[in-house]
Amino acid sequence: MDILLRNVTKYFPANGVQALAGAHFELRAGEIHALVGENGAGKSTLMHILAGQLEMTTGELLIDGLPRVFQSPRDALQARIGMVRQHPGLVPGFTCWEDAFLGIPRPALLPLDRHLARQRFQELSDRWGFDLDANVKTENLTISQRQKASIVTLLLHQVQCIILDEPTAVLTPMETERLFALLRKLRSDGKAIVFISHKLEETIAVADRITVLRQGKTVATRRSTETNPGELTALMFGDAVDRYQPEKTEPAEPVLPHSMMLPKTEPSPKPKEPLLQVEHLFVNQKDFAYLRDLSFSVLPGEVYGIAGVRDSGLETLELTVTGFIKPLRGTIRLQGIPLQGRGPLAFRNAGAAYVSADRLGKALALRLPIIDSLMVHAHRRFVKNRRFWPRFLDLKAIRYRAGELMSLCGIQGRLESPAEAFSGGQLQRLILAREFAEEASLLVLAEPGWGLDASGRALLQERLSKYLKDGGTVLLFSTDVDELLRLSSRIMVLRDGQNVLELVVPEDQVQRPLIKPQISAAMVGTGTAKEEIREVLA
Amino acid sequence: MKGVGKAQRSGMWGALFSLGSGMLLICLLILFTSDNPADTLRSFFLGPWSSPWFIGNTLDMVALLLVSALGVAVAFRGGTFNLGGEGQIYIGGLGATVVLLSFPSLSGTVALLLAALVSLVLGAFMGGLSGLLKRFARADELITSFLFSAALTPVADYLIAGPLRDKSGSLLASPRFATTRILPHLLPPSSLSVSLLWAIALVFLVFILMNRTESGYRFRVAGASPEFARFGGFPAPAYWGYAMTASGALHGLAGFFAVAGTYGLCHQGFSGGLGWSGIAVALIGRNEPLALFPAALMFAWLKAGSDGALLASGLQFETSAFVQAIILLLVTVRFVPRLGRSL
Numbered sequence: 001m002d003i004l005l006r007n008v009t010k011y012f013p014a015n016g017v018q019a020l021a022g023a024h025f026e027l028r029a030g031e032i033h034a035l036v037g038e039n040g041a042g043k044s045t046l047m048h049i050l051a052g053q054l055e056m057t058t059g060e061l062l063i064d065g066l067p068r069v070f071q072s073p074r075d076a077l078q079a080r081i082g083m084v085r086q087h088p089g090l091v092p093g094f095t096c097w098e099d100a101f102l103g104i105p106r107p108a109l110l111p112l113d114r115h116l117a118r119q120r121f122q123e124l125s126d127r128w129g130f131d132l133d134a135n136v137k138t139e140n141l142t143i144s145q146r147q148k149a150s151i152v153t154l155l156l157h158q159v160q161c162i163i164l165d166e167p168t169a170v171l172t173p174m175e176t177e178r179l180f181a182l183l184r185k186l187r188s189d190g191k192a193i194v195f196i197s198h199k200l201e202e203t204i205a206v207a208d209r210i211t212v213l214r215q216g217k218t219v220a221t222r223r224s225t226e227t228n229p230g231e232l233t234a235l236m237f238g239d240a241v242d243r244y245q246p247e248k249t250e251p252a253e254p255v256l257p258h259s260m261m262l263p264k265t266e267p268s269p270k271p272k273e274p275l276l277q278v279e280h281l282f283v284n285q286k287d288f289a290y291l292r293d294l295s296f297s298v299l300p301g302e303v304y305g306i307a308g309v310r311d312s313g314l315e316t317l318e319l320t321v322t323g324f325i326k327p328l329r330g331t332i333r334l335q336g337i338p339l340q341g342r343g344p345l346a347f348r349n350a351g352a353a354y355v356s357a358d359r360l361g362k363a364l365a366l367r368l369p370i371i372d373s374l375m376v377h378a379h380r381r382f383v384k385n386r387r388f389w390p391r392f393l394d395l396k397a398i399r400y401r402a403g404e405l406m407s408l409c410g411i412q413g414r415l416e417s418p419a420e421a422f423s424g425g426q427l428q429r430l431i432l433a434r435e436f437a438e439e440a441s442l443l444v445l446a447e448p449g450w451g452l453d454a455s456g457r458a459l460l461q462e463r464l465s466k467y468l469k470d471g472g473t474v475l476l477f478s479t480d481v482d483e484l485l486r487l488s489s490r491i492m493v494l495r496d497g498q499n500v501l502e503l504v505v506p507e508d509q510v511q512r513p514l515i516k517p518q519i520s521a522a523m524v525g526t527g528t529a530k531e532e533i534r535e536v537l538a
Numbered sequence: 539m540k541g542v543g544k545a546q547r548s549g550m551w552g553a554l555f556s557l558g559s560g561m562l563l564i565c566l567l568i569l570f571t572s573d574n575p576a577d578t579l580r581s582f583f584l585g586p587w588s589s590p591w592f593i594g595n596t597l598d599m600v601a602l603l604l605v606s607a608l609g610v611a612v613a614f615r616g617g618t619f620n621l622g623g624e625g626q627i628y629i630g631g632l633g634a635t636v637v638l639l640s641f642p643s644l645s646g647t648v649a650l651l652l653a654a655l656v657s658l659v660l661g662a663f664m665g666g667l668s669g670l671l672k673r674f675a676r677a678d679e680l681i682t683s684f685l686f687s688a689a690l691t692p693v694a695d696y697l698i699a700g701p702l703r704d705k706s707g708s709l710l711a712s713p714r715f716a717t718t719r720i721l722p723h724l725l726p727p728s729s730l731s732v733s734l735l736w737a738i739a740l741v742f743l744v745f746i747l748m749n750r751t752e753s754g755y756r757f758r759v760a761g762a763s764p765e766f767a768r769f770g771g772f773p774a775p776a777y778w779g780y781a782m783t784a785s786g787a788l789h790g791l792a793g794f795f796a797v798a799g800t801y802g803l804c805h806q807g808f809s810g811g812l813g814w815s816g817i818a819v820a821l822i823g824r825n826e827p828l829a830l831f832p833a834a835l836m837f838a839w840l841k842a843g844s845d846g847a848l849l850a851s852g853l854q855f856e857t858s859a860f861v862q863a864i865i866l867l868l869v870t871v872r873f874v875p876r877l878g879r880s881l
Binding site: 354363366375377379380389390391392 | 753
């Protein structure tokens with residue numbers, strides 16, 4: 001099946017956004033075609049049009065040379081085109097196979113043969129090596145399993161074209177490799193696969209061809225064998241490349257936190273009091289992975305990275321350190337102040353700022369005006385009267401500050417617009433800017449790369465190195481080993497709620513990737529690591 | 539940046555739109571059911587403003603609706619839903635009645651202030667109890683506030699029909715309060731009293747507290763996004779408690795205004811659906827304090843109009859109830875903000 005999208009435009013009259021302005025896209029059977037572009041370039045919009053979830057304003061869609069119009073995802077499915085969302089929505093309480101069979105067309109009034117249906121699901125899953133149990137309840141699946149279950153659902157619909165919307169952004173490296181192995185298998189079966197991504201290197205590794213979108217227009221389509229991350233970055237950002245330092249030049253840039261780690265005036269580097277000290281921490285919280293006897297300390301001025309796969313206790317530790325979860329036992333001290341179980345405010349008052357991994361739920365009030373989200377910390381400082389109740393806010397100063405944050409992030413918009421009117425990438429930048437503005441001695445940063453495009457990441461890097469230069473300290477949580485290696489000065493690996501490896505990152509950027517296998521192996525455990533590697537090789 | 543109007547403005551649009559379409563339906567209804575559509579229409583729309591007496595009564599209804607709708611809006615903006623307004627008004631009014639009928643040594647003004655305070659505290663207590671149950675026992679405040687209200691209503695009924703009843707009269711009502719113990723009336727002989735001025739002041743007070751102060755900011759955030767409130771260091775459950783307490787207090791005050799202003803006595807069932815109408819008005823105004831002004835005005839107009847038309851030109855009772863149902867239906871459908879955006 002060959003698909004051609006020609007001259008597609010999409011205008012959203014509700015908010016006046018021209019999401020697409022002449023995009024082309026060509027997809028052939030038996031290829032993996034990656035779609036890359038900045039946040040807001042129109043990648044998702046274009047693919048939602050192909051999957052029938054949006055209608056194009058103008059343009060045409062040709063399937064095997066014949067013009068088609070999709071008015072709903074059902075039309076697209078009938079044309080054998082299906083999409084997998086980043087966070088697939090499955091029906092809670094249903095088993096995998098029940099969920100998969102929900103939309104499968106079948107004769108009316110005839111009861112579903114449950115046994116046969118389950119068997120079909122299991123067979124399909126086994127044939128492709130999805131490693132899913134048809135009888136598992138959907139709410140017990142991890143995100144990568146959910147994505148796989150959605151792919152099986154599409155295969156049950158006998159699709160020939162599978163669209164994946166940024167699948168790897170929420171996956172660990174091992175899960176990503178498995179997904180790629182799967183995609184290659186599907187390709188060899190003649191399926192056409194579209195793959196939306198931010199990560200250029202993995203894109204080049206897995207895709208056959210790459211199409212670059214910029215500001216709603218198709219800039220170029222390249223064979224992955226004939227391009228490189230540098231060229232793609234240039235295509236994605238156009239002129240913007242000059243303004244933001246693209247990622248590829250980073251190793252050459254002296255943005256090393258180490259150089260700022262120990263000021264030369266320091267007489268001896270050894271007797272340094274730890275800024276954050278966690279000792280013998282036990283956490284046993286419902287719905288969270290547990291922590292067992294965890295101890296570590298963060299020195300002033302360093303970037304302490306904590307690595308771990310999903311369910312290793314990474315999220316638990318993030319929430320415990322920041323005061324959201326009360327530990328069972330153990331102590332957490334920031335600048336000597338005990339914080340365990342005393343809540344997020346005590347944590348902030350001790351001099352810390354926090355960018356959570358869950359940004360939209362926790363770090364923002366989506367339905368309130370954006371200014372309400374921006375002033376959440378600042379509102380304590382801009383109070384006109386402290387003596388009597390009610391304390392009036394100095395709204396003029398707050399509005400000025402919020403406006404500053406907006407322009408700092410290069411975002412134009414009214415402070416009264418609800419947060420949900422901004423794009424995900426814009427909100428990310430605003431949250432980062434808000435937390436950096438706190439002048440905290442410790443910044444807890446969880447998954448900083450999530451949802452940021454290359455220019456956003458460059459901005460983050462710039463802010464981060466400035467923050468470190470001013471004497472700040474960072475506690476970094478990430479599932480992305482490359483990101484940790486790029487940013488951290490020390491790394492701890494968390495597995496099953498325990499500290500299994502702690503090492504100093506070499507200062508030399510060239511040597512850094514050398515310790516990656518060691519970290520990855522520690523993250524998944526040495527026993528399983530071998531299996532995983534074998535699987536990747538096979 | 540994406541052309542989304544201010545919350546306040548969308549509230550205004552919501553009010554105008556749902557009431558506009560409600561009126562259109564009323565006109566159609568009257569055209570088809572009334573024997574003399576012209577007369578009925580006139581008494582419906584102009585009746586409430588036809589004489590000082592009617593104007594006074596309509597404005598008095600505006601005052602009561604404003605206070606109770608404000609109570610609903612406060613609860614809602616703080617992340618809760620107070621469904622017990624009816625009972626809180628009733629009990630608040632009853633408390634005020636007890637005060638106004640006793641303590642003969644107190645001067646009128648002091649007695650009125652004390653009565654207002656008692657009704658406020660009683661209402662706040664009823665609402666606050668639901669808030670505490672939500673906070674500490676995770677009981678749904680929607681259910682508990684309604685049940686408290688439903689359970690206490692018969693008790694109040696008994697007290698009015700029994701111990702408090704004026705034995706000399708034939709009504710199920712308390713004796714009339716002393717003239718110094720009734721709120722000053724503005725347009726005698728209508729029921730309009732200074733409660734209207736108080737109601738307007740209360741709306742502005744709530745608006746300012748909510749939008750200009752630290753506590754108000756936290757209150758709004760806790761109501762709209764509890765997780766984010768926790769992130770910011772002000773746990774939301776405490777604010778839910780405040781929301782329900784403030785909501786109950788405002789309802790209690792509405793009860794005080796009804797007995798001490800409108801009626802000058804306390805009769806059985808004096809709240810007469812005021813709590814429910816308050817919910818409707820709050821919904822029309824999208825829980826925006828300032829948008830409650832047009833919402834309450836229009837609602838009172840329609841209510842007075844349908845009552846008037848009922849008497850003047852034989853509009854059937856079902857029709858006037860139907861009209862109110864239509865408006866409620868219209869305001870609960872949330873298609874209005876989208877319309878506001880495309881304008």
